[in-house]
Amino acid sequence: MTKLSRNARRGNRLRTRLACVTALTGLVAMDLASAAELSGTVTGANGKPAAGVRVVAPDLLRSATTGPDGAFRFQNIPDGEVALQISGFGTKAVYQRVAVPKDGTGTVSLTLSPNTEIARAAALNAEPKPEHLAQKQTYLQSIRPVSGAKPNIIVILFDDLGAGDLSSYGNKLIKTPNIDSLADRGTKLDQFYSASPVCTPSRAALLSGRYPTRAHAANHVYFPTGHPVSLIRRSQGWANALPQDEILLPEVLTRAGYTTGAFGKWHLGDTEGHLPNDFGFQQYFGILYSNDMAPETLWRNKTVDTPGDKTDQATLTERITDEAVSFITDNAKKPFFAYVPYTAPHVPHHPNPKHKGVSEGGTYGDVIEDLDTNVGRILQTVKAQGIEDNTIIVILSDNGGDTGGSVGDLRGRKGETYEGGQRVPALIYWPGVTKPQTVSEEMAMNIDLFPSILTALNIPLPKDREVDGKDIRGLLKGEQTPHQYLYYVTTWTGKYEAIRDRGYKFRDPVDNTSPLQPGGASTYGIKPSLTRLDVDNESIDVTAKHPDVRARLEAALKQKRDEAAGNPRGWREVR
Structure with a gap:
């Protein structure tokens, strides 16, 4: 390819880009010229203005939060129908489409109502029943008072x-x-x-x-x-x-x-x-x-x-310490x-x-x-009682x-x-x-x-x-x-998400969605990674350097997950 033809192609690409920019500029100018607004109020289930409610316009990727008077406002939005969504704690979700006039302001009044569906769903579930209560009682009954040295035990948490x-x-x-x-x-x-x-x-x-x-x-x-x-x-x-x-x-x-x-x-x-x-x-x-x-x-x-x-x-x-000190002194x-x-x-x-x-x-x-x-009071009590x-x-x-x-x-x-x-x-x-x-x-x-x-x-x-x-x-x-390994458990879903040995940690992100935020948190860019805990704060993935360690930890984590799925409570058969 000649230098001239390469330059010609570059020129064509440049002219195309300039045309696109010009077109977008025209669209933006058109949109600005016809920018509209949408304002509204949200009334709570108690009949009073609902403050702090998040109103979402999902198609516009916009949201607004109601003020003390229950009012909200969206500015510089296109005319036409706008979809609104409210999902509040303890209230039913609200979905409504609102007409927004050209060069004007659309208005809407939204009223929240109590969410009874959660209570209905809760009624379908009972507290999990004990599965090994008899085995527990048999075990406890087998324990006899300890003979010999019996150290006192204090756990401060x-x-x-x-x-x-x-x-x-x-x-x-x-x-x-x-x-x-x-x-x-x-x-x-x-x-x-x-x-x-x-x-x-x-x-x-x-x-x-x-x-x-x-x-x-x-x-x-x-x-x-x-x-x-x-x-x-x-x-x-x-x-x-x-x-x-x-x-x-x-x-x-x-x-x-x-x-x-x-x-x-x-x-x-x-x-x-x-x-x-x-x-x-x-x-x-x-x-x-x-x-x-x-x-x-x-x-x-x-x-x-x-x-x-x-x-x-x-x-x-x-007050908690007062009680602990009295207990230690009395016993x-x-x-x-x-x-x-x-x-x-x-x-x-x-x-x-x-x-x-x-x-x-x-x-x-x-x-x-x-x-x-x-804590010093507790330690001093132990010393004063002569039981250190x-x-x-x-x-x-x-x-x-x-x-x-x-x-x-x-x-x-x-x-x-x-x-x-x-x-x-x-x-x-x-x-x-x-x-x-x-x-x-x-x-x-x-x-x-x-x-x-x-x-x-x-x-x-x-x-x-x-x-x-x-x-x-x-x-x-x-x-x-x-320990050969220790495992890390997610906050909401209770799943095994990571594993470590004496020097390395493998983290394999899993779903950790909260029912209070059904959409879940973004995990963009978060990938499974192997890190060295002795020289790094979980910033650098060293998989490429230690693929064998990654494979070993990944396999052990999978095994733990499989065991949990097959035997969630960790019961053993006693013969």
């Missing part, structure tokens, strides 16, 4: 504390000397995980030693009975309380001769048969849900202690298990007046430093940090299966096992506490079900992890 929120984990603004003191006395775990990026599934896993998928607990979080979201959960066929056939740590320890108490947030159900006292806790004081779920009623066992409208969240951490001369799941630093943040405005980390820092002060050398103390978080906190240099946050969503601070002091100032880079998960404690007490694990956790006492001494 924070709500939404991020991997970078403690000064021992690198935070320069927030000071946590009391919590950090446990790192000086025991083992600091730098690769410790919650079994889910949200709280209900993580708590179920912590107390049962099993992935939350096995307990009908992996689909987001439980809501108070009667709350609209509890109906949505039921309409999806999801549980809203932990199945009664799950075996929890306090049930086993009670049979083994321990006095058990829980002080703080439960979040595993609020109906009879699913309360803390029903799952082995002999004493309970706290709130049954997150501190953002009204009413924030405080319960003492199964009786209301403080009505929700009287609960002062600013002093809630202090110092016999083996006890104290579970202290604080409600903080979950939103909303209410600093105790004693610590308000103190932290360099602002309001969030005030809340965490108040937690640190109260016979008390296991565990401090950890239920999931990764929320938007107000720090996940350090990790990718992702609460609600995500990236490291920031599930890697959490963990400090363990175990007399006779841990050594002072030990730091472990080996992977472990909250499911490991159940088998570690039972094995240490020579209590056999239940044989009728898979226990996913491992005995990590060797890891706490400085040995390698007993």
Whole structure:
């Protein structure tokens, strides 16, 4: 081809492009000349203006939100019929076409009505029935009081504390000397995980030693009975309380001769048969849900202690600690298990007046430093009672940090299966096992506490079900992890989305659609990837360099998914 012909072709392409631009310019000018508007109001099911309602014009890829007066407005739109759509929480979806005049303004009044379809769908589903209740009872009845050494056990659980929120984990603004003191006395775990990026599934896993998928607990979080979201959960066929056939740590320890108490947030159900006292806790004081779920009623066992409208969240951490300290003091001369799941630093943040405005980390820092002060009270009580050398103390978080906190240099946050969503601070002091100032880079998960404690007490694990956790006492001494793999579970759909071994992580994105957002979140550009956790924060896909590792992890993840599909609850046949 000659240079002249190439130039001629380039010239033709240029003239074609210029013609297209000219045509588009004319269309834009025509559209601007005939631009119209559409305004309207939305009235709620209660007959009052509906504020904060999202009105969508899907064909125009436009949306507007109603103001306090229920009004909305679309400007610079073409004339003709415009389709509008409203899908509000608790109301029926509205679909309407509105005529918009040329060079004018179209108007419309829309009225919302209650959505009764969710309640009808919920009525079709019941709470899942227990499948292994008889096996559970047989197992518990087989347990006898432990002979020999019986260490006390204290598990302190924070709500939404991020991997970078403690000064021992690198935070320069927030000071946590009391919590950090446990790192000086025991083992600091730098690769410790919650079994889910949200709280209900993580708590179920912590107390049962099993992935939350096995307990009908992996689909987001439980809501108070009667709350609209509890109906949505039921309409999806999801549980809203932990199945009664799950075996929890306090049930086993009670049979083994321990006095058990829980002080703080439960979040595993609020109906009879699913309360803390029903799952082995002999004493309970706290709130049954997150501190953002009204009413924030405080319960003492199964009786209301403080009505929700009287609960002062600013002093809630202090009140929880008061109860825990009293329990430890009263039971110092016999083996006890104290579970202290604080409600903080979950939103909303209410600093105790004693610590308000103190932290360099602002309001969030005030809340965490108040937690640190109260953890110090628990540690001081243990010391004052002379039981330090016979008390296991565990401090950890239920999931990764929320938007107000720090996940350090990790990718992702609460609600995500990236490291920031599930890697959490963990400090363990175990007399006779841990050594002072030990730091472990080996992977472990909250499911490991159940088998570690039972094995240490020579209590056999239940044989009728898979226990996913491992005995990590060797890891706490400085040995390698007993896990070949750890798995990550999605927030809403409860599916296995990722897997890691000692050095690599394979993430294979799956559907994680929330029923509150049926359209789902965009996964544009998110592809299966292999990353190195020792030198990267899940940014670089190293599949091309390590295809064999990718293939191995991908196969193991598939196997886990297949097992979950074939045996969701993880039952074993006992012969």
